[in-house]
Amino acid sequence: MGFGKNNNEAGSSSNSIPIAREDTPLIGKSKQSSQFKTLANVFIAVVGSGVLGLPYTFMKSGYLFGVLTLFSIALLTYYCMMLLVYTRRKLESQNECSKIESFGDLGFAVCGSIGKLSVDTMIILSQAGFCVSYMIFISNTFAHLFNSTASQAQAFLGLTPKKWYIFGCLPLQLGLNSIPTLTHLAPLSIFADIVQIGAMVVVIGKDAIIIAQDKPIVQAFGGWNVFFYCVGVCTYSFEGIGMVLPLESETKNKKTYGMVLALGMGIISFMYALFGAMGYLAFGDETRDIITTNIGSGFLSTVVQLGLCINLFFSCPLMMNPVFEVLERRLTQGSYSLMVRWLMVLVVALVALLVPNFADFLSLVGSSVCIALGFVFPSLFHFLVFKDEASLGKLVLDGVIVIIGIILGVSGTWSSLTEIFGTKA
Structure with a gap:
């Protein structure tokens, strides 16, 4: 399988500085996490900024079509998450295999260095894309x-206010991302999720009031031409595929892990569907790519928006840490490199300058790297490991998911790039 004695190549930790890994759970460090802690970690790993673009996506796709697509993606995501778990369990049951800690380790176990490089590349692109x-x-x-x-809103020195704000964030982000280890900042991610859920409650409440007072014209189905766009945003919204294996490792009762994961995904899916549909039903064709900009400029609305900005600002170093971990392991033998870190932050800022629309970029990241990480790799790894013993039906299903994932990835990426660069007629 390619995963044996060479633990240095398969491992993900650096050799000199304790850099936080991409597979470090945020709640609990022991191997005895309760079901509640596991469920909490599922929320922290999965819930992200993508939900804020769902109302705009539902406006483009239609609320009914958007909800159906969202639940379909959620079900497929959960199924592929469990494929990773089953594949890891199978490999670890074989005596020649070492402990598989992360998604990258699993890629190495199945396909050797090529498998790990592929997973690492997608992790870099996805994490940087989130930032x-x-x-x-x-x-x-x-x-x-x-x-x-x-x-x-007028431009100053040829730059719009949006671009100036990105430049304003840059020096602070360079400083935050220079910190060698960010494990103590993990609680900020927990706080960010609390703030985000609070913001979702506020937005849904305002949506309900607006819907009761004024019901704009909405559509249930927006046409098949936005299918790939919708798939991309929905896939992006379910972050956390890289946390599936470490969370299972930390679970006290591993037999119930699938049930806990299913419960978490189900609750999150319902929250997402309600948030996306209510946002579109409230504002109709006026729904913006970031729904919080629709809720007015009162005190509560301003506090909610500023709170989200502050939390996402401090979440950026946490999201970039897996990128640094992978690049420093491969480029500097695991040694801390300020140049690598600053260069990646500058690349992130440059891309943010070039892509003005929030939801369009969500669709691009979701359609490209998130589909590869979430659907293609889990199914491919499961097929390769179980090809000699699984039933024909399961192997065919693995192959179908891989093919569908590639089709969705290529088509969705093209659709998103078309939206971003305005090449549509």
């Missing part, structure tokens, strides 16, 4: 709050 979306959200929200009038 780009955070910076787009922050700049767009600040521009909405402080540059709402035509005179305030």
